[in-house]
Amino acid sequence: MTEVNIRKSPAKFSIPKISYRVWIVWRRNADVFMKTIGVNFLPSLLEPIIYLFAFGFGLGGFIPEINGSPYINFIAPALVAISLMNGAFFECTYGSFVRMYYQKTFDAIVATPISVEEVIAGELLWGATRGTINGTIVLTVIGISGFFVSQPLITSPLFLLIPVIAFFGGLMLSGIAMCFTAVAPSIDFFNYPFFLLITPMMFLSGTFFPLASLPETAQGLALAVLPLTHIVNLTRGTLTGSTETLFGLNIHALIPLSLIWIAIVTIAFFIISINLMKKRLTR
Amino acid sequence: MVVCIYLVVEWVTFSKESRDVLIKATKLTKKFGNFVAVDGIDFEVYRGDCVGFLGPNGAGKTTTVRMMYCFLPPTSGELTIACLSVHNKCREIKCIVGVAPQEDNLDLDFSVVKNLAVYARYFDISKDEALRRADEQLAFFQLQEKRDMPIMALSTGMKRRLIFARALLNKPQVLLLDEPTTGLDPQARHLVWDAVRQLKKLQVTIILTTHYMDEAEVLCDRIIIIDHGKIIEDGKPKELIKKHIGEDVLELDCDESLIPLLKQTFSDARIEKLGERMQVFTSKPHSVFEGFLQEHKIQNVTIRKANLEDVFLKLTGRDLRAND
Numbered sequence: 001m002t003e004v005n006i007r008k009s010p011a012k013f014s015i016p017k018i019s020y021r022v023w024i025v026w027r028r029n030a031d032v033f034m035k036t037i038g039v040n041f042l043p044s045l046l047e048p049i050i051y052l053f054a055f056g057f058g059l060g061g062f063i064p065e066i067n068g069s070p071y072i073n074f075i076a077p078a079l080v081a082i083s084l085m086n087g088a089f090f091e092c093t094y095g096s097f098v099r100m101y102y103q104k105t106f107d108a109i110v111a112t113p114i115s116v117e118e119v120i121a122g123e124l125l126w127g128a129t130r131g132t133i134n135g136t137i138v139l140t141v142i143g144i145s146g147f148f149v150s151q152p153l154i155t156s157p158l159f160l161l162i163p164v165i166a167f168f169g170g171l172m173l174s175g176i177a178m179c180f181t182a183v184a185p186s187i188d189f190f191n192y193p194f195f196l197l198i199t200p201m202m203f204l205s206g207t208f209f210p211l212a213s214l215p216e217t218a219q220g221l222a223l224a225v226l227p228l229t230h231i232v233n234l235t236r237g238t239l240t241g242s243t244e245t246l247f248g249l250n251i252h253a254l255i256p257l258s259l260i261w262i263a264i265v266t267i268a269f270f271i272i273s274i275n276l277m278k279k280r281l282t283r
Numbered sequence: 284m285v286v287c288i289y290l291v292v293e294w295v296t297f298s299k300e301s302r303d304v305l306i307k308a309t310k311l312t313k314k315f316g317n318f319v320a321v322d323g324i325d326f327e328v329y330r331g332d333c334v335g336f337l338g339p340n341g342a343g344k345t346t347t348v349r350m351m352y353c354f355l356p357p358t359s360g361e362l363t364i365a366c367l368s369v370h371n372k373c374r375e376i377k378c379i380v381g382v383a384p385q386e387d388n389l390d391l392d393f394s395v396v397k398n399l400a401v402y403a404r405y406f407d408i409s410k411d412e413a414l415r416r417a418d419e420q421l422a423f424f425q426l427q428e429k430r431d432m433p434i435m436a437l438s439t440g441m442k443r444r445l446i447f448a449r450a451l452l453n454k455p456q457v458l459l460l461d462e463p464t465t466g467l468d469p470q471a472r473h474l475v476w477d478a479v480r481q482l483k484k485l486q487v488t489i490i491l492t493t494h495y496m497d498e499a500e501v502l503c504d505r506i507i508i509i510d511h512g513k514i515i516e517d518g519k520p521k522e523l524i525k526k527h528i529g530e531d532v533l534e535l536d537c538d539e540s541l542i543p544l545l546k547q548t549f550s551d552a553r554i555e556k557l558g559e560r561m562q563v564f565t566s567k568p569h570s571v572f573e574g575f576l577q578e579h580k581i582q583n584v585t586i587r588k589a590n591l592e593d594v595f596l597k598l599t600g601r602d603l604r605a606n607d
Contacts, residue, residue, distance in 0.1 A: 021405075028401055032392040104388035111352055111382040112405035112453075113374050282356060283315060 016117040016274040025114060025122025026129070028105075033130075041137065044087065048079045048138040052145055055208065066210060067242065069151060076142045076153040077236040078207035080135050080162060081169070085228055087134035088170035089198060092127040092177035093190045099123075100181070106281060120277045124174045124270060131170020132163050135235075139163075142239075156241035165238065169231040172262055175269025176227065182276035201228040206236075210244050219246055223257075227265060230258035305330040305457065305488050306351065310360035313346050313512075320346040322512035323360060328505075330456075333479065333489040335503035337496070337591075339599050343512040344492040345385055348461050351490065352382050364457060378406070381455030383446045385462045385492075389434045396421065396430045399449055406453040413452070420448035425474065440471040447475060451482075458482060460491045464498060476502060496592040506591070510599050520591055527597055528589035529566035533575075535584040537561050548575050564593065 033040055056072030063071040099105040109119050139154075139162045146152035180193045204218070205211070205228035211219050222229045223246060233254050237243045243251045306328035313321040321343045328334050336344045349355040350362055353373035362369045364376045390398050396417050403413035421427050424444040429437060437445065447463055460479070464472045479489060479502050493499055499506055500520045508516040516523060533549075535541070537559055545552055549565035565571075572586045 024404055024407075027404070028390075031397075031401065035392070103391050104386060105390055105392075107354070107384070107386075108388040108390065108402070109405055110354065111377065111380075111384070112402065113377045113407070114405050115374065 013275050015271060016121060016278075017115070018118050018121045021114045021118045022122040022125060025109065025119050026125050028109075029123070029126040030129070044083055044134045044137045045141065048083060048141045049145075051079050051082075052076070052142065056145075056149070067244075069240070070149070072149055073151055073153055073240065074210075075208055076145075077239040078205075078232050079142065080138045080166070080235045080239070081205075081228055081231040082202055082207060083138045084131035084135035084166040084170050085173050085198070085201070085231065088127040088131035088173040089177045089193075091130040092123060092174040093181055093184075093193065094187065095127075096123050096178060096181045097184060097187055097190070100281075101187070110281070116278050116281050117274050120178065120274045121270075124171060124178060124273065127174030127177065128167050128171035131173065132166040135166025135170070136163050154239050156238060158238040158241070161238050162235065165231070165234045168262060168266060169227075169234070172227055172231075172266040172269065175266060175273045178273035179269065179276055182273060182280050201226050205229040206232050206244060211246055212244055216247075223247075227262070230261045233258040234262075302329050304328070306362075306364050306490070308347075308360065308362045311347070311350065311357055311362050312359045313343075313350060313355060314358045319512050321350070321357075324509070324512070324514050326507055326514060326517065328488060328490065330488055331483070331486040332504045333483055333491060333502055334505045334507060335499040336490065336492045336507050336509060337494075337499055337595060338492075338509035342509045342599075344509055345461055347509070348459050348490060348492060351457075351459055352377060352380050378453065379456045381450035381453060381458045383450040383458070383460045383463055385465070387442050387446065389442060389445060389449075391434050394431050394433055395426060395437070395445060398434065398445065399452060402449050403452045408452065416452050420451055423478065424448045439466045440468055443467055444471060444474065447478065455487065457488045457490070460489060462492055462494065464493065464495060472498075496590060496595055500591045508595065508598055515598055516594070523594050524589050524591060528564055528593045530589060531569055531572050531586050532589050532593060533563040533565075533572060533584065533586055535561055535563075535581055541581070544579065564589070564597075 052072065052075075055075055056070075060071035060075075065071070066074040106116070106119050110116050139159065142153045143159075146154055176197075177193070180190065184190065204214070204222055205226050206222065207228070211222055211229070214222070233243050237251055237255050241251075243254050246254065249257065304327045306326075308324055308326050310323045310325060311321055312319070312323050324343075324347070336347060338344050346355060350357050350369060351364060353369050353376060357369065365379060367375045369376060390401060393401060396414070399417035399420060400410070400413045403416060404410075408416070418427075418430075421430055424447065426441060426444060426448065429441060434442070434445075443463065443466065447460070450458060450460070463479075464475050467475065476498070479491070482489060489502075491499070491503060503520060506516070506518065506520050506523060507514055516527075518526070533545075537556055538561070541561075542554060545554060545563055549563060549567050549571065551565055551567070553564040555562045555564070569586075576584060576586070
């Protein structure tokens with residue numbers, strides 16, 4: 001064998017090749033979650049209760065009805081969306097960064113038959129799962145709270161779709177979060193996405209007031225670039241059977257639009273984030 | 284007659300097989316930007332051998348080992364493990380390779396036994412079998428008492444042993460040990476050496492990097508010395524010592540006036556000054572040393588066996604290297 005092939009590093013952009021092994025990575029994170037389940041449940045349980053109490057009962061008393069329902073009924077679906085966003089985004093920024101950088105967990109896993117792509121895909125699916133868990137907890141909280149307010153907070157049987165919406169919404173935000181993890185020089189870097197992306201989204205995505213009350217440009221931007229806007233459309237649509245009307249688009253047009261938007265962005269960031277992480281991890 | 288021919292054929296094929304090449308590197312190169320960490324090296328490792336990669340810090344040992352389990356892709360050249368190329372058969376390679384990396388990457392989120400069980404799961408090993416193998420390894424590495432402890436509660440030595448134990452869970456054909464005994468006390472070091480010897484009996488091929496020359500000398504069938512990304516020597520420990528140093532080394536107090544006498548007695552002498560002492564390296568047999576000592580009464584003189592450290596220092600120099 002005299003001829004030696006010269007090959008470039010295989011860090012070229014590609015569609016990730018993944019197998020069932022992503023679930024083995026997923027199970028590692030699920031095992032850790034189950035070990036500390038009490039601590040994990042508490043914040044996602046308390047957060048919506050505080051929001052419902054402060055904004056729904058407290059602030060809501062000063063606010064006239066929105067679309068014919070009390071203020072608390074307007075914000076309840078948004079709380080599901082905010083909680084799933086936080087769960088997924090936190091997991092794939094701070095959570096993944098700690099595992100990658102400080103604990104070297106990824107280094108240990110890629111020495112086994114599991115590939116870098118599968119490790120990251122497993123992390124993304126776990127982020128989606130955290131979103132699902134958070135979304136479902138909040139759903140339960142607002143379902144129960146509905147008995148103590150004038151109008152039930154859940155009025156459509158479509159609420160059963162919330163875990164599915166939370167999973168795919170969570171997967172989308174996990175993918176976006178993982179892109180930040182792939183370029184983060186240190187853990188402090190995550191202040192940027194949290195203050196420049198998560199906090200604005202939390203308030204400007206039709207969450208605590210209707211988007212329609214913003215200038216048209218802001219409405220357009222929220223629809224075009226803020227992922228949470230579309231998740232809120234879906235949670236509000238499924239929990240209450242109605243959404244806002246934006247640019248003349250009612251629920252029948254907004255729901256398909258949001259579904260398509262989420263599908264495209266989820267797939268795009270799933271592929272982009274895995275490629276960026278592969279580039280970071282294979283030198 | 285037929286049986287005889289059959290036996291001969293069997294023996295020939297068996298002996299050929301027992302020496303088959305398991306790891307083969309051809310012009311293997313790894314660059315990080317402009318820095319050439321591994322510079323076109325060629326080597327072969329036979330099945331069942333224990334090969335030590337020695338070299339100063341930053342010489343390219345760890346980079347070479349990391350390419351063997353696909354952690355780093357080579358920049359150019361070929362590297363095969365059991366005829367599988369690291370360029371396209373990573374999954375298959377990682378199934379048959381066990382890795383004990385230099386840095387501690389145990390899973391801090393789990394207890395000792397759960398670390399092993401979760402790691403075994405990465406290899407698709409069933410839960411019962413994983414626990415059975417985990418307990419077997421914990422017993423061998425004398426870690427049973429720590430079975431349910433968190434990783435934080437382990438000493439450095441225990442962590443090294445656990446990393447070694449973890450590398451054996453998939454019953455590897457090739458074991459990569461990157462500085463397995465750094466930071467271990469002598470007891471734990473001997474435990475690791477025992478493990479290596481037992482694995483050699485099981486025909487496991489072992490690649491070992493170390494800074495301890497005594498370790499390399501007792502464990503390795505072959506030594507590959509790397510410096511600045513290139514292989515500068517490759518051979519059996521005893522042969523390397525004989526080739527580069529000789530059998531014995533004379534050590535005596537530093538005294539310039541003795542040098543002409545030494546040069547006269549040991550015609551090929553290479554004299555090195557180390558602080559207050561001088562070392563005389565020569566290929567002359569032991570009897571010449573004894574004769575010299577009887578003839579000249581010199582204070583504080585010793586004859587010691589030449590060792591691998593002498594070879595290493597001769598080939599790589601005495602300059603201190605920056606840590607990698």
